[in-house]
Amino acid sequence: MPPIVSDDYKEKKKKEILSSAFVCFAKKGFEVATINDIVEHSGISKGAIYNYFQSKDDIYLELMSTETSQTYDELNQEISKKTSAIEKLNYLFDIYLDLNPFIEENKARFSVHLEFKLHSSRNKELTERLRSRRQKYFISQITDILIDGQKSGEIKQDVNPELFADLFWSMVDGVVSQTIVYEDYPYHEVLKEIKKMFILRVLVQ
Amino acid sequence: MPPIVSDDYKEKKKKEILSSAFVCFAKKGFEVATINDIVEHSGISKGAIYNYFQSKDDIYLELMSTETSQTYDELNQEISKKTSAIEKLNYLFDIYLDLNPFIEENKARFSVHLEFKLHSSRNKELTERLRSRRQKYFISQITDILIDGQKSGEIKQDVNPELFADLFWSMVDGVVSQTIVYEDYPYHEVLKEIKKMFILRVLVQ
Amino acid sequence: MPPIVSDDYKEKKKKEILSSAFVCFAKKGFEVATINDIVEHSGISKGAIYNYFQSKDDIYLELMSTETSQTYDELNQEISKKTSAIEKLNYLFDIYLDLNPFIEENKARFSVHLEFKLHSSRNKELTERLRSRRQKYFISQITDILIDGQKSGEIKQDVNPELFADLFWSMVDGVVSQTIVYEDYPYHEVLKEIKKMFILRVLVQ
Amino acid sequence: MPPIVSDDYKEKKKKEILSSAFVCFAKKGFEVATINDIVEHSGISKGAIYNYFQSKDDIYLELMSTETSQTYDELNQEISKKTSAIEKLNYLFDIYLDLNPFIEENKARFSVHLEFKLHSSRNKELTERLRSRRQKYFISQITDILIDGQKSGEIKQDVNPELFADLFWSMVDGVVSQTIVYEDYPYHEVLKEIKKMFILRVLVQ
DNA sequence: CATGAATGAGATTTCATTCAT
DNA sequence: CATGAATGAAATCTCATTCAT
Numbered sequence: 001m002p003p004i005v006s007d008d009y010k011e012k013k014k015k016e017i018l019s020s021a022f023v024c025f026a027k028k029g030f031e032v033a034t035i036n037d038i039v040e041h042s043g044i045s046k047g048a049i050y051n052y053f054q055s056k057d058d059i060y061l062e063l064m065s066t067e068t069s070q071t072y073d074e075l076n077q078e079i080s081k082k083t084s085a086i087e088k089l090n091y092l093f094d095i096y097l098d099l100n101p102f103i104e105e106n107k108a109r110f111s112v113h114l115e116f117k118l119h120s121s122r123n124k125e126l127t128e129r130l131r132s133r134r135q136k137y138f139i140s141q142i143t144d145i146l147i148d149g150q151k152s153g154e155i156k157q158d159v160n161p162e163l164f165a166d167l168f169w170s171m172v173d174g175v176v177s178q179t180i181v182y183e184d185y186p187y188h189e190v191l192k193e194i195k196k197m198f199i200l201r202v203l204v205q
Numbered sequence: 206m207p208p209i210v211s212d213d214y215k216e217k218k219k220k221e222i223l224s225s226a227f228v229c230f231a232k233k234g235f236e237v238a239t240i241n242d243i244v245e246h247s248g249i250s251k252g253a254i255y256n257y258f259q260s261k262d263d264i265y266l267e268l269m270s271t272e273t274s275q276t277y278d279e280l281n282q283e284i285s286k287k288t289s290a291i292e293k294l295n296y297l298f299d300i301y302l303d304l305n306p307f308i309e310e311n312k313a314r315f316s317v318h319l320e321f322k323l324h325s326s327r328n329k330e331l332t333e334r335l336r337s338r339r340q341k342y343f344i345s346q347i348t349d350i351l352i353d354g355q356k357s358g359e360i361k362q363d364v365n366p367e368l369f370a371d372l373f374w375s376m377v378d379g380v381v382s383q384t385i386v387y388e389d390y391p392y393h394e395v396l397k398e399i400k401k402m403f404i405l406r407v408l409v410q
Numbered sequence: 411m412p413p414i415v416s417d418d419y420k421e422k423k424k425k426e427i428l429s430s431a432f433v434c435f436a437k438k439g440f441e442v443a444t445i446n447d448i449v450e451h452s453g454i455s456k457g458a459i460y461n462y463f464q465s466k467d468d469i470y471l472e473l474m475s476t477e478t479s480q481t482y483d484e485l486n487q488e489i490s491k492k493t494s495a496i497e498k499l500n501y502l503f504d505i506y507l508d509l510n511p512f513i514e515e516n517k518a519r520f521s522v523h524l525e526f527k528l529h530s531s532r533n534k535e536l537t538e539r540l541r542s543r544r545q546k547y548f549i550s551q552i553t554d555i556l557i558d559g560q561k562s563g564e565i566k567q568d569v570n571p572e573l574f575a576d577l578f579w580s581m582v583d584g585v586v587s588q589t590i591v592y593e594d595y596p597y598h599e600v601l602k603e604i605k606k607m608f609i610l611r612v613l614v615q
Numbered sequence: 616m617p618p619i620v621s622d623d624y625k626e627k628k629k630k631e632i633l634s635s636a637f638v639c640f641a642k643k644g645f646e647v648a649t650i651n652d653i654v655e656h657s658g659i660s661k662g663a664i665y666n667y668f669q670s671k672d673d674i675y676l677e678l679m680s681t682e683t684s685q686t687y688d689e690l691n692q693e694i695s696k697k698t699s700a701i702e703k704l705n706y707l708f709d710i711y712l713d714l715n716p717f718i719e720e721n722k723a724r725f726s727v728h729l730e731f732k733l734h735s736s737r738n739k740e741l742t743e744r745l746r747s748r749r750q751k752y753f754i755s756q757i758t759d760i761l762i763d764g765q766k767s768g769e770i771k772q773d774v775n776p777e778l779f780a781d782l783f784w785s786m787v788d789g790v791v792s793q794t795i796v797y798e799d800y801p802y803h804e805v806l807k808e809i810k811k812m813f814i815l816r817v818l819v820q
Numbered sequence: 821c822a823t824g825a826a827t828g829a830g831a832t833t834t835c836a837t838t839c840a841t
Numbered sequence: 842c843a844t845g846a847a848t849g850a851a852a853t854c855t856c857a858t859t860c861a862t
Contacts, residue, residue: 029327031236034856045823047860056857111326114382118320121386122234131387160394166383167395174379177319178371181326182336189365190372197402210841210846218846240832250848255833415825415862423825439737441646444852455827460854524792525733531726531796532644541797570804576793577805584789587729588781591736592746599775600782607812649835660844662839671836 014052016042018066021059026108030060030115061126064116067109072137079141085149086203092142093195096172101179101187110180139165146202159202168198219257222247223271226264231313234320235265266331269321272314277342284346290354291408297347298400301377306384306392315385344370351407364407373403424462427452428476431469436518439525440470471536474526477519482547489551495559496613502552503605506582511589511597520590549575556612569612578608629667632657633681636674641723645675645730676741679731682724687752694756700764701818707757708810711787716794716802725795754780761817774817783813 020042024033035056039046053059075095082088099106120126142165149155171194179185225247229238240261244251258264280300287293304311325331347370354360376399384390430452434443445466449456463469485505492498509516530536552575559565581604589595635657639648650671654661668674690710697703714721735741757780764770786809794800 027327029236029323031234035858036856039824046825046858047823048821050858051821111323114319115323117382117386118234118316118323121316122232127386127388131389134387163391163394163398166391167398170379170383170395170399171376172379173382174375174377177322177378177382178375181322181332182339183332184336186368186371189368190375193368193372194375197406200406201398201402215846239830241830251833252835252848253846256846261832420825437737439646439733441644445854446852456854457828457856458826461825466853521733521736524729527792527796528644528726528730528733532642537796537798541799544797573801573804573808576801577808580789580793580805580809581786582789583792584785584787587732587788587792588785591732591742592749593742594746596778596781599778600785603778603782604785607816611808611812611815650837651835654845661837661846662844663842665837666842 017044017049017052018063021063022112026112068133085145085154088145097188097191107180110176114177138169142168154204155202156204164202222249222254222257223268226268227317231317273338290350290359293350302393302396312385315381319382343374347373359409360407361409369407427454427459427462428473431473432522436522478543495555495564498555507598507601517590520586524587548579552578564614565612566614574612632659632664632667633678636678637727641727683748700760700769703760712803712806722795725791729792753784757783769819770817771819779817
């Protein structure tokens, strides 16, 4: 007996569920959001959801995987188009500067990611997955930019590439996490200042 | 188990409960940790806990209030001893630099606070309380340092005090939140670099 | 245990729960009877019960609504078949006279209703609901009979219809409530005497 | 060692507790009212209450005993002063007619008694105690009046004394129980009509 | 595959009762 | 005797997961 529905159909359905789960987790948090919330928001039945995912945890995990790789793919594609280190760094900051962190969708994304980090920190396996994912997707990216920049003479030699990659994400994550909680946080102003400071520090004048 | 007890006794008991709650919330997170966990960890009966607190939420709230004011009081006392802006800023950074963020107790503290922020972000009233608490305890403190420094000529005039207060906590929070998740995060190195950048940016050379 | 079920099925299930709840409330009283009692008596799981009702209170309320309207519907149908006032009044009394108040089911019904009245008397909203329900279902019915009877000359003119409606239910309720407690109460004899007195008082000789 | 406090003191304390318990049971009902409610209302400590009563049930039982005998003693004393049956019956009705059933205290008393009857109906032993108490205090009283009246020619011979004693309390209880629930119940009017009907029926014209 | 009713473990909370002081 | 903190059994209710249709 051949499969009755196409893989495309299944993939679409999964995405629908993930998208609803995302909204629910953002609104209430993973623990407080219920499968019924997802049922209501998606219009997909409870049984169907369990056909596509093994558990609530499973939905969470898959959601985070998908999210991260999507973000990363978009990011990386654009960056590879730039040539100089300064352009690439500018681009990275500008992604965040062009964002309106106060529209619901973005706040939601920030919240869910932050919560997932917290959640993962309590689970050995997740911590490891998150760490390697971070290394692969986020740290190496900036490290590469800085190393290339140092070779081409754009970036100061005393800059430790890995450290400044960590520094970059620390600061960005810091701003983002403030924004989630404090509604009147001067997101763009702080980020602009951070960008200025960072560029000033790493760039050969 | 005395029936008529001193206020001291009651205060001590409350602290015991809060302290156990803290450990449990840190280990599992607020939602996942149960009252039974607190019972087991504290050795205090369920009923007794509810004699001291109205609900699990109440424990959480009181825990966070206590934590914040304690942190703040310690901080402020020391800061008021310093005279110059540079000394004060150095001191602030050094508090975090002197910390070992990898010992369980500190990681726990960071986790619980981060989770509380997230939790609060989903509740209008808590958001407001957190915002005003932050303004009162954390922002105004640094703002004052910077303003005083500008008057005395230590701090550059183009520095917007409020903005740099926001900036300061963004960066510190950012580093801290990375540390919770990524066990090998170069906490001290990143923080040192942040300190250098910040001081360089605000201080008149 | 079918997943997609007819409205009939659901209605039946609800009635099963209500019927079990009725027995449990009758046996122990609303406060003392537990959801677990209903679970045991009905053989329906706790979760299922909460799929059909929002709370224990909800069960109680719905039980009382259903009971009242059922009683009323049966009553009213029969009464409308009679033509003269005397026939109607006779019929009303005879309903209670034909009852065996000592069989468990009827005692149970009396108990539950009496307790519900008591319960309602401590709750503003319920008091109001009960009052309007009483007016609509029980008082107006007898008032109508008496008014019609006065028009046709059957009923004495000095009889205040509303007052005698109140009087009627007072006496019936009184007898019923004695019967619940005093097992050897001469229910039928007292009721017969009441009937005689009432008819003698309102009927034109 | 002689007792440290006098019996009088103890009696007074018991009465204080009973009086508070009465108020609490009236307000919330026996099951819902808590020992803490009584503590708060009476200002007497929990431990002290348990020094005077063995359990919450015990308070309830003793409260009801006290109440009934008090009511009865007052009643009986007055009745014995009257000579004719008609005077005695009039007096009995007038006690209830002179009552304002809408003031809190009286509503409370009615409620507590009604609830106690209900409560007792679910307990063999209590049922028996209540029955014999009723017989001794309430039924025999009226039966005696009627028998005496029949001897003296005041009361019709076809009146069954016991039955009419039952009838009397049925009707009074009926009116009272309506009044508890229906705030605008025409208590006095209904009672007056009942009195008229009853006297008309039993008295030789 | 989809459905959603059923399940029951487990969560929070209450409260009568005890007992050390 | 008085006190009220401590106890823990038991109540209500939730919700992830299953499975018959």
